[in-house]
Amino acid sequence: VVSLLEGGLLRSSSTFPYFFLVALEAGSPLRALLLLAFFPIVWILTHILQCRDADIRLYAFVTFAGLHDAAVRCVARAVLPKAFLDDVHRGVHRVFATCDRRYVVTSLPRVMVESFAKSFLETEHVLGSELHVTRGGWYTGLVRGIPRGRERYRAVKELNSPDIGIGSDSFAELCKKAYIVGDHDGDGEQAKISAPPLIFHDGRLVHRPTPLWALTILLWLPFAIPLAITRILLGICLPKRVALPVEHLLGVSVRVRGRLPPRIFQPSQRGVLFVLSHRTLLDPVFISFVMGQAVAAVTYSLSRVSELFSPIRTARLTRCKDRDARSMTRLLAQGHLAVCPEGTTCRQPCLLRFSALFAELTDTIVPVSLATTMPVFHGTSARGWKCLDFLFFFMNPAVRYEMEFLEQLPPDQTCGGGGRSSHDVANHVQRLIADAMGYQCTTLTRKDKYRALAGNDGIVT
Template identity: 45%
Template sequence: MVSSMEFLRVANWVMNQVLVKSCYGVARKIKSHSFDWGDLSYKPLQQPSSFPDIVKCDLEGRGSQTLACDFHKVLLRTRSFFPYFMLVAFEGGSIFRAFLLLCSCPILWILNYEMKLRLMIFISFCGLKVKEMENTSRAVLPKFYLENLNLEAYEVVASVGSRVFFTTMPRVMVEGFLKEYLNADAVIATELHTSGCYFTGFLSKSGLLVKHSALMDYFGDTKPDLGIGNTSLQDQLFISLCKEAYVVMNEGKVMPRNKYPKSLVFHDGRLAFLPTPSATLCMFMWLPIGLVMAIYRIFLGVFLCCKFTMALGAWCGLKLNFKDNNQKKSESDKGVLYVCTHRTLLDPIFLSSGLGRPLTAVTYSLSKVSEFIAPIRTIRLTRDRKEDGETMKRLLGEGDLVVFPEGTTCREPYLLRFSSLFAELADEIVPVAVNVHPSMFYGTTASGLKVLDPFFFFMNPSPKYDIEILEKVPRELTCAGGRSSHEVANHIQKQLGYALGFECTNLTRRDKYMMLAGNEGVVQENKGRRF
């Protein structure tokens, strides 16, 4: 008679072979065989340019000059408008709006330039709240703009003293980024019509921006010192109105992170990839399978014991790279205090699975659903330092405890400032370096529904966790050894940052939520965006 465990293994193998490898493999092959649906933002008529390539532009002595520059196809390496409208549709709107925009691709093929833009604007913005677009513009789009900046074009922009940008993209999509990250003096762009607090999906009376006309209206009889455009006839007419002009001949080099005009520490949204038409198609092909896989993976964690969870999880695409460098046994009757970097709500669960024993985790904000399905014990803190300290002391007396001094998750390679409370509670402190690698969806959110965080993480085709347990902090470097709690917290932050290759910051949980959601991060059970 076949045991229940063997049945689960067979079912797991079938699911992995049929659903994960086969279906997702088909989607990846479609994407890899140049199925990119062309440039849905229109390929303008090209001609040999009479202007030199931007790589020949001398950057010296331009501090007092004024620049007129196109944004799309000049500063951005991505040739199509489509991915950015898809981000607005998915992150600001809903998955149904995003699907409608994807379905419009065959129609976009046959439309001219102006009609393509008008249709993408209508689908992405019709009925969209102005507030949702502001959140998307502030918290989602900058990441994708920075990752797609043309390095050569940016270096020219950074060399001048005054910058005026012109683009046919809607102002609400680009103005915040251009002013905050590129110090734009002015942004001249297409304006959208609104009714109350909603977009109608139509353009304002001024219609689609005509760049060369807008440049003449803005500068009048004064010519800007420098102009940058692409090789299209429209852009060459645009930059011909400048004293000196250059064109971007190709996509150029990728902007390295260390040259970003401003550090990208926080961003929001669910999509972890640039949603080109082909990539978006792959995502929608994967969604039904991903939902099944997410439910199955959550089932493994909730209902099966630790020794079977990761073995079965590995067969359905879960990856856990676990390394334990702490060989010293506990010398105290109290539990061990594990101090972790924080990437998703699932951090303590994967740590518990790697160690093979149950742990207790403390958290500030956790939805009731996530708390209910958690396979380990979770305790809510109150943000009252004295009360929270007493709670954690009591829990340490009962067993091992996991804490997250950052107080919130961070997606980028940065560590937020560590709260020093944990250092006052225990003499045996074990730092734990945690990192995740999402390929399709982020499993965290600042302004969305936190209850969906585990589902989105497990919907990734192959969710990957890296956990490294470092050596126990020597007693002389703890409060028991005469160090202050702040010194201990800063030392452990630096130690974990070095282990992960992350940069330590003084930013806090409050900074994150004020930037991304406009609040202080208090969970609202009945509020939040769609995702």
């Protein structure tokens, strides 16, 4: 089977969102703004003046000129698959997936599509535009071989007459069966591609940036940054029992279920160990706000800037088991402690493998499930500047935290009281939190995430 990507496997024929994501993530906000400014010009050239390849050539030049191949391939691997999957046509994909040999034809540069097509659509080959690259790996922004019209016909002809062609009338002469996707055939549908599932993805934008949505974000920014700064300063300066109601007035809502552990009133009183599912770096902060008193947190990849602005006490983990255990034990002796045993955040409804160290420290363990809703910006990043994570989180017009305090582990399900191994306890707590959230347990780790998204092991120096 051979299928056209845009307007075939994808419900929309617009290429703007994917160029915009590359311009923003591999380039800069200024480059993305320039691309958005070119949109009206491209629309006039392609829809009124009928300049067939003007959109690809102009978008590619603005997006790629001066970018390095490594940065673009990283974005194509970490950011673009989520945008493509959000627009996959269910009916077309159902037909496409039934065939053993699959080919995709696209006018987009092949470097943008190949990782997604081979990993999630399991295609054998991608026929796309080619970008000119210097010997040093830098893009010039020039495009050649855009597969449209006769170019598309010749490219498909070399595939030895596929049985099925989808998305273009030029496939009719070359394939035994040809399907044309109507303008509204995929409205309201989204494909559920099962193999392999998307677990890790990166990028700051929550939704696929159509031109209108990109313009909306641009118009929101002058309000978003002052709002975020105000929210951050109030969270730092106000007492913890007062901060939450004030933040609620500014669009930060928190929904709490379950029974909270008792507050600590004596400095010598040993605290509770909160074991959290990890959604953002602010998870322990909101636990502290809900408890109405200081809750310390142990972190691994917290930036110096985030650490400086943190309204709660934080301690860095070193990946040295004995040293980390001593540090966490000392914090528990002084009060409540929050730990995220996944070691990193995950945006999908999955829980990564839990580190077992927490189970060896205390038997007073309270699992807490956390979920967040962010409408515009993601408050996490694997590739970007992590020091801006909290700023992007608070730049959303409204954010929502949902947390459920589960029952404290019974003594017979802990290491000390029940004689269980730390790994058994960690796996049990992971299942409890996953069941409460309706999430899936996985054995994936922080290293798996960073290898998939950033090409490294996520080691912080």
